[in-house]
Amino acid sequence: MLRTVGVALVAGLTFAAPALAADAPAEIKIGTLYASSGRYASISMPVHYGLKLWVEQKNAEGGVYVKAFDKKIPIKLVAYDDQSNTATAATLYNQLITQDKVDLLVADSGSVLTAPAVAIARDHKMFLFDQTGTGASFFSKDNPYIALMADPVSTIWPKPVADFVSHDGPGLGIKKVAILYATNEFTGTQANAFRKFVKESGAPIEIVYDQGVPTETTNYTVIINNIANTNPDAVIHFGYAPNDIAFLRNVQDVGANFKMLFSIYAGLETELLEKNVGEKGLEHVFTYVPPQELKYSVNFGMNMDEYKAAWDKKYPDGKVEFGFNSVAGYTTALVIEKTLSVATSLDQLELRKATFSLSNQLQTLDGTFALDEMGGQIGELTPLGQLELGDHGHLKFISIYPHETATGKPVYPRP
Amino acid sequence: MPNAVKHVLFILVPLIAVFAVLPGLYQNHLLLFNFVTFLILAQGVNIIYGFTGYLPFGYVGFFGAGAYGFAVLVMHYQSPALVAVLAAGLVGVLLGLLLTPLLRLSGAYFAIANLAASLAVLHLVANPALEGITKGPYGVSLTGTFNPSHAYYAALVVLTLTVGGVVFLKNSSFGLALQAVREDSVSASMAGVNVVKMRIAAWLASALVAGLAGGIYAWYVSVFYPDNVFSGEFSIFAIVFALFGGVATISGPIIGVLILYGVYNLIGFTTPQYFQLIYGLLIMGLVLFLPAGLVSLATRRGWHVP
Numbered sequence: 001m002l003r004t005v006g007v008a009l010v011a012g013l014t015f016a017a018p019a020l021a022a023d024a025p026a027e028i029k030i031g032t033l034y035a036s037s038g039r040y041a042s043i044s045m046p047v048h049y050g051l052k053l054w055v056e057q058k059n060a061e062g063g064v065y066v067k068a069f070d071k072k073i074p075i076k077l078v079a080y081d082d083q084s085n086t087a088t089a090a091t092l093y094n095q096l097i098t099q100d101k102v103d104l105l106v107a108d109s110g111s112v113l114t115a116p117a118v119a120i121a122r123d124h125k126m127f128l129f130d131q132t133g134t135g136a137s138f139f140s141k142d143n144p145y146i147a148l149m150a151d152p153v154s155t156i157w158p159k160p161v162a163d164f165v166s167h168d169g170p171g172l173g174i175k176k177v178a179i180l181y182a183t184n185e186f187t188g189t190q191a192n193a194f195r196k197f198v199k200e201s202g203a204p205i206e207i208v209y210d211q212g213v214p215t216e217t218t219n220y221t222v223i224i225n226n227i228a229n230t231n232p233d234a235v236i237h238f239g240y241a242p243n244d245i246a247f248l249r250n251v252q253d254v255g256a257n258f259k260m261l262f263s264i265y266a267g268l269e270t271e272l273l274e275k276n277v278g279e280k281g282l283e284h285v286f287t288y289v290p291p292q293e294l295k296y297s298v299n300f301g302m303n304m305d306e307y308k309a310a311w312d313k314k315y316p317d318g319k320v321e322f323g324f325n326s327v328a329g330y331t332t333a334l335v336i337e338k339t340l341s342v343a344t345s346l347d348q349l350e351l352r353k354a355t356f357s358l359s360n361q362l363q364t365l366d367g368t369f370a371l372d373e374m375g376g377q378i379g380e381l382t383p384l385g386q387l388e389l390g391d392h393g394h395l396k397f398i399s400i401y402p403h404e405t406a407t408g409k410p411v412y413p414r415p
Numbered sequence: 416m417p418n419a420v421k422h423v424l425f426i427l428v429p430l431i432a433v434f435a436v437l438p439g440l441y442q443n444h445l446l447l448f449n450f451v452t453f454l455i456l457a458q459g460v461n462i463i464y465g466f467t468g469y470l471p472f473g474y475v476g477f478f479g480a481g482a483y484g485f486a487v488l489v490m491h492y493q494s495p496a497l498v499a500v501l502a503a504g505l506v507g508v509l510l511g512l513l514l515t516p517l518l519r520l521s522g523a524y525f526a527i528a529n530l531a532a533s534l535a536v537l538h539l540v541a542n543p544a545l546e547g548i549t550k551g552p553y554g555v556s557l558t559g560t561f562n563p564s565h566a567y568y569a570a571l572v573v574l575t576l577t578v579g580g581v582v583f584l585k586n587s588s589f590g591l592a593l594q595a596v597r598e599d600s601v602s603a604s605m606a607g608v609n610v611v612k613m614r615i616a617a618w619l620a621s622a623l624v625a626g627l628a629g630g631i632y633a634w635y636v637s638v639f640y641p642d643n644v645f646s647g648e649f650s651i652f653a654i655v656f657a658l659f660g661g662v663a664t665i666s667g668p669i670i671g672v673l674i675l676y677g678v679y680n681l682i683g684f685t686t687p688q689y690f691q692l693i694y695g696l697l698i699m700g701l702v703l704f705l706p707a708g709l710v711s712l713a714t715r716r717g718w719h720v721p
Contacts, residue, residue, distance in 0.1 A: 037691070080683060081690065086643045087652075088683060090636060091446045095684060098442035112642050115554060119637040120445065123563055137556040137638060183543050185640055188552040191543075212543045212552075 024069035027076040028346075030055070030336065031102030033092050033113065038084025040110050042241075045320045047109040047131055047150075050329020052077065053314050054337070064337055068345045078102055082113060090116035097124045103346050104129060104336060109325065111135035111154075111185050121145050127348040127355070130375075131332045132325070135185050139374035145348065146375045147355050149335050150328035150366055153376035154189035158238075160384040161262060161286070162197030164401040164410075165234060170204055172412045174260065178209035178232035180223065180239075180247070187238035187264070188212060194236060208232055215240060220250040227256075233413075234260035241265040245276045252281050259413035262286040266387060267293075268324040270395065279395055282387045284414040286400070289385035290324045291366045293397040294405070299363045301334040307365055331366040331380070338362055386410055419586040422721050426665055427578045430454075434571055444563060446680060448635055451570045452628055453676050456653035457660075457668035458577045459624035464654070465662030466584055467617045468597040469518065472526040472650055476533030477507040477622045479645035481629025483540050486555045487548060496560040500569060500630040507626015510536065511619045518614050533645065541641035554640040557633065566635035573627045580620060581665050585721065593617055594663065652676070659701055661708025665721045670709055 034048035035041045055077045058064045063072040078100045082089035089108060093116060096102045105121055106129040107114040114133025121128035128146045130138065134154040138146055151157070165174055177198065181191035191212070198205050208230040213223065224247075227235060235258045237247050244265040251261065266273050267287030274282060295304045302310060307330055311322050320326070335355060343354035355371075360379070362369040370379030384401040388411065398408035434451055438444050456478065464470050484506030488499040517528050543551040584590030595603040596610050604610045629644060636643070660671025678697065682690045705711055710720040 082683075083690065085648050086639075086646055087449055087452075087648065088679075091443070091449050091680065092683065094443045094445035098444075111554070112640055115638050115640055115643055116636060118556075119558070119561060122558075123561070135554055135640075137550075137554045140556065140558065142558065183538075183541055183552045184642070185553050188543055192553075214538055214541075 024066070024071060024073060025103070027074045028064060028066060028104070028340070029076045029078055029100065029102040030104045030106060031078045031096030031100055032106035033080050033082045033089055033096075033108040035084040035108060035113060036081045040084040040108070040113055043132070043325050044084070044109040044113070046323060046325035047329035047332075048079065049311075049315060049320050050326045050331075051106065051131075051333050052079075052329075053310060054330055054333030056314070057310070058337070064340055066340045066343075066346075068340075068343055082108060084113065086112060086116055089113050090120065093117045093120045097121075097126055104351065106332060106336070107131055107133055109133075109328070111138075114138065118143075118146060125348055127351045129332055129336060129355075132328050134189075134377075136189055136376070137185075139372075139376040141374055143374075144352055147352065147371055148375060148377035149369075150331040150380065151377060152381050153372075153378065154186060155193045155376075156378055157288075157382070158190045158194040159197055160288075160381060160401050161236065162194045162201070164384050165205060165236075166198055166201035166203035168401065168410075169234065172410070174233040174412075175204060176206050176208045176230065176232045176234075178227045178230060178235045179207060179211070180209070180220075180227065180235065180237045181212050182215040182217065182239040182243045183212040184215045184240070187215075187240065187243075190238045190264070191236075194238070215243065217243065218246050220247045221254055224250055224254045224256050228254075228258075232258065234258070234262070236262045238264060241269050241272055245273060248273070248277045248281050248285070252277075257414065260286060261414065262384075264288060267382070267385060267397070269321075270387070271321060271323070274395060279389060279393060282395055283389050284411050285387050286410075287385060287387060288382035289397050289399050290382060291327050291380075292323065293385070294367070294383070294399070296363065296365055296367050298365055300338055301330070301364050304365045327366050331364050331369075334364045335362065335369060417586070418721070419582055422582045422585065422665055423579070426669070426721060427575065427582060430578065430669060431571060431575050434574070435568075438564070438567065444567060445635075448563070448567050448570060450672065450676060451567070451574050452632055453652060453656055453672045454669060455570065455574050455577050455624060455628045456649065457657040457672050458574075458581050459621045459628070460653045460657040461581060461662050461664075461668045462577075462584065462624065463617055463621035464657065465664070465667075466590060466593040466597060467614055469521070469529075469614070469618070470526045470654070471529050471621070472654070473529035473531070473533030474621075474625055474653060475645055475647060475649040476529075476536045477510055477625035478629035478632070478649050479533070479540065479641070480510045480536055481507045481626030482633035482639065482644040483549055483555075483629075483641075484626065485630035485633040486550075486557060489557050489560050490550075490555065491548075493559075496562065496565065496634050497569065499560070500627060500634060503630020503633070504623050504627040507622040507624075507629065508619050510626070511622030515615055515618065518611075518618060530647075530650075533647075533650070537641055537645040540645070549641075552641060554638065555633075557637045560634060561637040563635055566631050569634070570628070570631045573624070573631060577624050578665065578669075580624075585665050589613075589616075655698065658708055659698075661710030661720070664708075664710050667708050667710045667720070674709070 035044035063074040080092040107117045111133045244263040339354045359371040367380040390396040481503035484503040485499040488494040541552045592608045656671040657668040661667030
């Protein structure tokens with residue numbers, strides 16, 4: 001009996017092995033969109049270039065290891081240009097699924113261009129690798145077809161700032177806080193989350209100014225005077241890069257000297273802000289510390305220095321900036337690579353299961369990859385830091401909070 | 416056979432039949448849905464611009480308001496989708512009523528004021544203070560009503576009504592009176608045409624069409640932000656498509672959408688790097704050589720184009 005079973009098993013394996021190889025596709029199709037022009041081009045292109053760099057790197061090595069077929073398979077990146085147009089993006093996502101029949105679907109960058117993909121992916125039961133669409137409305141318990149790869153979901157992103165203000169703030173003399181934000185999903189949600197964290201902390205912090213302004217705002221002079229009239233101990237500004245540039249320039253123009261000034265993009269797009277605001281305008285500004293400053297130790301993929309070297313080699317013209325978004329694109333790629341090396345088939349729910357199995361296990365140059373049960377990214381948090389002028393007049397990051405990653409003490413009040 | 420019947424039989428029926436059958440043959444249903452949406456919007460622009468001469472640069476305001484009308488009804492009153500679509504049309508009409516004073520302006524002044532009005536509506540909807548009603552800038556998720564195939568066929572019904580409306584305008588004394596107002600409002604008034612009433616009727620019909628289209632769009636996409644449904648590109652595309660084909664006709668906007676949106680997608684799928692160049696050249700060629708649209712190729716030869 002045992003002998004018969006053994007013979008059957010050997011025969012089965014002998015026939016199964018070639019069958020497995022024959023079933024393996026010639027290529028793994030990854031479908032994505034990018035915006036080469038329009039409003040979201042500046043955030044979309046670095047993300048897309050990060051993904052492209054990984055594809056070329058893997059293909060040069062003979063492909064990516066796919067556990068479902070136990071072999072390396074070349075990747076075909078099917079990428080369309082949505083030109084920052086959401087109606088076009090929706091059509092193109094559908095094209096990727098229904099016509100190109102991609103194996104993996106990767107969203108464009110940012111919440112606005114990710115939004116059309118959420119319902120389409122769900123409708124077609126495709127698991128969406130959401131690169132940087134942090135919108136809280138994307139993630140719900142009844143939608144298993146999405147996970148956020150590379151940025152923390154907007155509802156938790158500002159936690160380090162809120163915790164610093166609530167825990168360390170009173171000791172430093174921070175009692176009155178002003179919140180100013182641009183009224184869009186990304187920064188509006190961060191303002192909401194910050195407000196909620198501060199209130200829930202029970203710290204003796206009073207919010208003396210809380211105002212949203214249109215994202216297109218370019219002149220903050222009157223607003224800055226209004227804020228100054230409330231005598232805040234800290235001013236927290238949530239805006240996109242153009243908002244930060246206009247706000248920080250106007251702060252200098254008006255001559256307002258706020259004791260603490262926070263802005264998102266001083267840290268995320270430091271080079272851009274430095275060009276437009278100047279080193280002096282950014283000195284002592286509190287901001288998020290991006291992963292390229294933290295240089296996390298990794299257990300998968302290139303570390304930050306290796307990635308920077310690979311980026312500079314691949315894109316020597318410097319037309320697309322290396323920074324927070326380029327790291328996000330490569331992080332998405334690493335999650336995909338690891339997912340394929342774990343998933344036992346290319347079934348979309350199996351891909352989801354494989355991606356979720358990486359939570360708290362995968363450490364990339366972007367930090368620890370961690371998902372909540374709905375697919376929102378709760379790892380890869382950016383600590384709070386402060387920009388200081390170094391010896392040669394160049395800006396450098398001092399990590400402030402949480403304390404375990406701190407590299408220095410805050411300069412408060414701003415001189 | 417009366418002209419109206421001919422127009423229905425030879426333009427409307429084939430158009431609807433083709434778009435009713437296509438989902439069975441082509442899987443990118445969203446592309447087909449976008450075609451239908453732009454056919455509705457281009458005809459909506461045709462009603463207000465082709466027949467009255469008012470160029471609605473902020474036409475997307477009605478579309479976005481309709482989308483949010485749909486969302487509010489679904490989110491707060493758990494309305495069935497079809498009821499919410501009708502409400503979206505009503506929201507478009509109400510917004511149109513609110514903006515009727517704009518009709519006192521003309522030409523570029525009207526176009527700019529209309530654009531400003533649509534931006535005002537966008538910022539009202541996206542205002543965080545209205546989070547409890549519209550979800551402000553944080554986006555809506557209407558997964559409960561999500562049903563792309565029903566939404567598609569609802570869009571076909573709206574397209575039928577819209578093209579039917581244009582057929583009526585093209586073949587009725589009402590439409591003739593509108594065109595008379597467009598050409599010379601003083602003379603039309605002296606001939607007994609109620610100019611104000613005519614303009615308001617066309618304006619509200621146009622707003623209704625965009626509101627309904629916006630509601631159905633919200634039904635189809637189900638997750639969106641104010642920026643998605645108030646994107647100025649909806650206005651621009653609808654106007655360009657209508658002008659490309661030729662306004663004040665039934666077939667012009669249809670031809671414009673089929674060709675221009677077809678080319679747009681073809682380039683988008685094949686050679687996106689040349690997209691702006693090819694599309695720009697096409698539009699420049701149109702403006703320079705065919706300012707009255709493609710249908711003028713036929714009308715110049717004395718052929719009648721419906």
